Amino acid sequence: MPQYQAVKGSRDIFPEEAAQWKYVEGVVHSIASLYGFSEIRTPVFEYTELFQRGIGSTTDIVGKEMFSFQPDPQGRSITLRPEMTAGVMRAVLQKNLLASAPVHKLYYISELFRKERPQAGRQRQFSQFGAELLGASSPAAVAEVISLMMHVFESLGLHGLRLRINTLGGTEDRMRYREALxxxxxxxxxxxxEASKERLEKNPLRILDSKNPGIQEIVSGAPRLFDYLGLEAVGDFEKVLFYLGERGIxxxxxxxxxxxLDYYSYTAFEVTSSELGAQDAVGGGGRYDSLARELGSSSDIPAVGFAVGIERLLMTMEKQGLFAALTPDAPLVFVVLQQQEYSDHAMRIAYxxxxxxxxxxxxxxxxxxxxQMREANRIRSSYALFVGENEVAAGQYTLKNLVTSDQTTLSLDAIIEILHEPAMKEYVKS
RNA sequence: GUGAUUGUAGCUCAGUUGGUUAGAGCGCCAGGUUGUGGCCCUGGAGGUCGGGGGUUCGAGUCCCCUCAUUCACCCCA
Structure with a gap:
């Protein structure tokens, strides 16, 4: 075993896989742009309090999963971001972005860090892409965000994903329900x-999605949040469903x-894949109108967003065979030298x-x-260009088509012309 | 943090009740074709059997510890 290995829960992405990432990222950029979202990049670390206030100190993320450290003994603790929303909101508040325009639509593709035990679909360093719509959280805004997310899945060719949706109501609705629960x-x-007992005090809502079968049995008889919603929350939810229905989602x-996460209210949603194993959530999101005030804003900022785990997305795509058509860039021509003495000459030609x-x-x-020929073949080069005694003497080079095995001897200028001919390239590739 | 799982060549894996110099396929390198690939043939390089300790005449095989992996719980994307 090598002396140094990647840190637990982190991994390397080698070229073949990197091509898949590049492809997915490209789709995210183009669909986000289609919906009028602009990219934001924020620092990988923030002051620890930001996440404590933003995500909620009762959550496991803040309680035990953050990579936190103090740069110097007297300094403030800082933390590798475990999610993006708090950081984006901080950036928006810091720059007072909403003063320049009432609505901002932002998206990101970023690395996140959580100190969890790794398992299938869970790494300590992982990536999400997501969007945050700030300044509006109307049903239309919620529908926009969900549409964007689903549009990306569709463009990637994913199928069989399940979108689940619910409304958590407003703060007062939830308080009433909480007591009932x-x-x-x-x-x-x-x-x-044990876990459920603890949640009973801190956040009884979370008992609802316990995976423990015994708990689920009890949950099945529990009062429903929906019955505790005010008219406003019900109307809001119905309107969201209306928009989704109209768009065929x-x-x-x-x-x-x-x-x-503690900051969600009203509409919440999650997308799961049946091909993932225990960690089956590919993405999720919802409304978080109260987050801004939690972070020190003098007023609420209506907001809605989502995040998608890119590793989980890639795993699902792999299972569905969506990368089959992705081929690495093969060189068009491989300069093959006859003997070492022609190396300088070959280098000049290649250049x-x-x-x-x-x-x-x-x-x-x-x-x-x-x-060299085997290598040319291995990396699927279309042509071999020979540099040997005859070529150097004549200033004419032998160009071999590695698909048809035809070869001719031409000047370098003529060869460049041939290699530029698109029809030839197509011919060779097919 | 808890539970289980696996750890033999670059990769995927064999290694029989503990018994000589630890194997295969693929990959890599070289040669068969003294200027030419894919197929085929031949040869070669490459292994502290995760690490440490113990039992034994003898340990890749058994025991203990440790590290790492993977999966699941918890929680989350």
Whole structure:
């Protein structure tokens, strides 16, 4: 085993996989642009209090999953961001962005860090893309954000994803429901597991999405949040559903869906993939009107957003065979030198071809011709250009088409012309 | 943090009740074709059997510890 390995929960992305990332990122950029969202990049670390206030100190993320450290003994603790929303909101407030225009639509593709035990679909360093719509959280705004997310999935060719949606109501709705839930679960106190008992005090809503079968049995008889909603919340939710229906976005209403972060209210949603194993949530989001005030703003800022786990997205795409057509860029021509003495000459030729815009490969480790040809074949080069005694003497080079095995001897200028001919490239590739 | 799982060549894995110099396929390098690839043939390089300790005449095989991996719980994307 090598002396140094990637840190637990982190990994390397080698070229083949990097091409998949590049492809997905490209789609995210273009769809986000289609919906009028602009990219924002924020620092990978923030002062720790930002996440404590923003995400909620009762959550596991803040409680035990943050990578925090003090740059100097007297300094403030800082934390590698475990999610993006708090940082984006901080940036927006810091710059007072909303003063320049009432609505801002931002998206990001970023690395996040959580000190969890790694498992399938869970890394300590992971990536999300997401969007935050600030200044509006009307049903129309919510529908826009969900549409954007689903549009990305569709463009990538994903199928079989399940969108679940729920409304958590307003603060008052939730307070009433919370009391009702506490009353209900208290009756089953002896049957609750440790985690649920703790949640009963801190955040009884989260008992609802417990995976413990015994708990789920109790949950099935619990009062429903929906019955505690005021008219406003119901109307808001119905309007969101109306927009989604109109756009043909299928979703399941799931009254038990409760998102983990404290700042959510009203509409919350989650997208799951059946091909992922235990960590099946690909993305999720919702409304978080109260976050801004939590972070020190003098007033609420209506806001809605989502985040999608890119690793999980890639895993799902891999399972669905969506990368099959992705092929690495093969060089067009491989400069093969006959003997080591022609190396300088071959290097000059390779450079000229590249300056002419032709993808070119050349041997760098003094390999035999046979080996160079094998290499050319291995990396799917379309042509081989030979540099040997005859070529150097005549100033004419042998160009071999590696698909048809035809070869001719021409001046370098003529060769460059041929390699520039698009029809030839197509012919060679097919 | 808890539970389980696996750890033999670059990769995927064999290694029989503990018994000589630890194997295969693929990959890599070289040669068969003294200027030419893909197929085929031949040869070669490459391994502290994750690490440490113990039992034994003898340990890749058994025991203990440790590190790492993977999966699940918790929680979350």
């Amino acid at each position: 506490q009353g209900y679960f208290s009756k089953y106190h002896t049957s609750l597991d 299928a979703c399941d209403i799931d009254y038990r869906l409760v998102r983990g 000229r071809l590249r300056k002419a815009g032709i993808r070119t490969e050349v041997d760098l480790v003094s390999r035999s011709m046979k080996s």
